[in-house]
Amino acid sequence: MxxxxxxxxxxxxxxxxxxxxPRPVFDAYQQWQRKLEQQPVRFLQRELPEQLAESRRLVSEYLGAQSGEVVFVPNPTFAANTIARSLPLGPGDEVLISDQEYGACRFAFQAAAQQKGFRVVEQAIPLPVESEEAIVEAFWQGVTKNTKLIFISHITSTTALTLPVAQICQRARDEGILTMIDGAHAPGQIDVNLTTIGADFYTATCHKWMCAPKGSGIFYTRGDRQDLVQPLIVGWGWGKEKTFHRENEFIEHHEWLGTHDPAAYLTVPAAIEWHRHSxxxxxxxxxxxxxxxxxxxxxxxxxxxxxxxxxxxxxxxxxxxxxxxxxxxxxxxxxxxxxxxxxxxxxxxxxxxxxxxxxxxxxxxxxxxxxxxxxxxx
Incomplete structure (x- = not known):
């Protein structure tokens, strides 16, 4: 093409x-960058909040999330670090992952485990797989009374395997276990409805199968779980002297990270539109x-x-x-x-x-x- x-x-x-x-999306990306450089103060301080809100609204709609549940992040590694460092995990607690998780996200939990004292348990999913039920049962062998969080991919990077995450999330919810899904390879490659999947946390790239510019990702947190999540980077959206007061606290805490180029985030709607027209x-x-x-x-x-x-x-x-x-x-x-x-x-x-x-x-x-x-x- x-x-x-x-x-x-x-x-x-x-x-x-x-x-x-694709070219139409990249052209939109460069237009946002030019707009930023024409008048950086006006753009970043006065125009950006509303532009980001619209971009966030459209990507939330595309992914089947509710308003206020999605923030932009550079990539899923960023979101995995946020969860690994936020949740009140300590000695005796376990985070269950599969043996097919992306290395950088696995490292995020292993590094936090060294600091906080919890265990990362890696459960094998034998290949070749036979059925979704067999996948769930194989993975569930790693669950114990100490399992506090399940972190698993929607589509695995290493083995390109689509996992039945909705079934895993439902079973985890029934047993009081939190879930985080690494959806780096899902949006754009398959239909994703975050409400239907039912994860507590979900992260994905927009720059892979959605074809948005590099450095655009999303971090979803269900409304009733947002109090559990602390910002990885504390910036102007956190304290009493907030620069912006137009969003809910979850968005203010997690999306205002200091000066950066927001053009990739703002281009995500153009990528969604390209998908629809292609x-x-x-x-x-x-x-x-x-x-x-x-x-x-x-x-x-x-x-x-x-x-x-x-x-x-x-x-x-x-x-x-x-x-x-x-x-x-x-x-x-x-x-x-x-x-x-x-x-x-x-x-x-x-x-x-x-x-x-x-x-x-x-x-x-x-x-x-x-x-x-x-x-x-x-």
């Missing part, structure tokens, strides 16, 4: 890492078909195996190349240097995966080049 600015000489199969911003349902279906085609074709090669049934992944497909005994870093570099294919090669639990991401710009020819490259390399 010509709307993207990606290098046409590169087969870009790694949308999942940082996304890619027949995103058709794009998703086509992209999902291409990801599954890549897995199906690659799995025909000797020593290459599929990992998930089709029902458990969307626009990120996964193949297992453990049998080839390649060095992941070297093989990733080889695919790029020899074939101009940008795709992650991941080492996880003594297994080696290739994660293929597809989006509006992906073509059948890209998939053919990827499979041919594997065939020649192996």
């Amino acid at each position: 010509s709307e993207f600015m990606l290098d046409p000489d590169v087969v870009f199969l790694n949308h999942g890492s940082f996304g890619a911003c 027949f995103m349902k058709d794009v998703r279906e086509r992209s999902c078909d291409l990801a599954r085609l890549a897995v199906d074709e690659a799995a025909q090669l000797d020593g290459v195996k599929r990992v998930h049934p089709n029902a458990f992944f969307q626009q990120m497909g996964l193949v297992d190349i453990t049998a080839k005994e390649v060095d992941p870093v070297a093989f990733k570099a080889h695919l790029y240097d020899a074939y101009k294919i940008e795709v992650p090669v991941i080492r996880w639990k003594d297994r080696t995966f290739i994660r293929i991401s597809t989006h509006a710009y992906t073509t059948n020819e890209h998939i053919e080049k990827f499979v041919l490259a594997l065939q020649e390399a192996f």
Whole structure:
């Protein structure tokens, strides 16, 4: 798709890492930056609160959240640190995560555990998965009477697996356990309704599958849980001498972090609008078909195996190349240097995966080049 600015000489199969911003959205991003620079004081002090409120309203509507439950953050790592450091966790308490969580967010809880004395318990979800019920039951083996928080991905980064988070959140609520969902890969790739999911906390990027500019993310906290969350950065929105008094306290505490460029946040509505006008349902279906085609074709090669049934992944497909005994870093570099294919090669639990991401710009020819490259390399 010509709307993207990606290098046409590169087969870009790694949308999942940082996304890619289409031209109309990037143009809106630059317009906001120019507006900021034309009169920084007027923009930041007098215009920004209302502009942010509108952007926040639209992204809340897009994600099925209630007014006042969503704030903008740079990324999910920021939100994970906020929760890890806010909740009153201490010795004897446990935070349950899966063995497939994103490293930076896992580190946030492990670092806080060292400081506060609680335990981070990592529960395996065996691969391949068989059913949503089996996933929930496998994960639930890690729950104990000391479990105070569950932190788990909506779609895992390492293994590209879609997890039944609504079922997990409901079961946790029934047992009085708080839940935080890492939805970095969900909005834009699948439909997300935060009210229906029922998590206490949810964080996601807008710059991945929503195709907004880099550095735009959301942090959702249910209204009845907001008193539990302290701001990671204390700024002008916190004290009695507040600079702004136009939002509720949760938003004031967590979104006014000091001087920064808010253009990425303000561009999120343009990304939502681009999705709506780009027949995103058709794009998703086509992209999902291409990801599954890549897995199906690659799995025909000797020593290459599929990992998930089709029902458990969307626009990120996964193949297992453990049998080839390649060095992941070297093989990733080889695919790029020899074939101009940008795709992650991941080492996880003594297994080696290739994660293929597809989006509006992906073509059948890209998939053919990827499979041919594997065939020649192996």
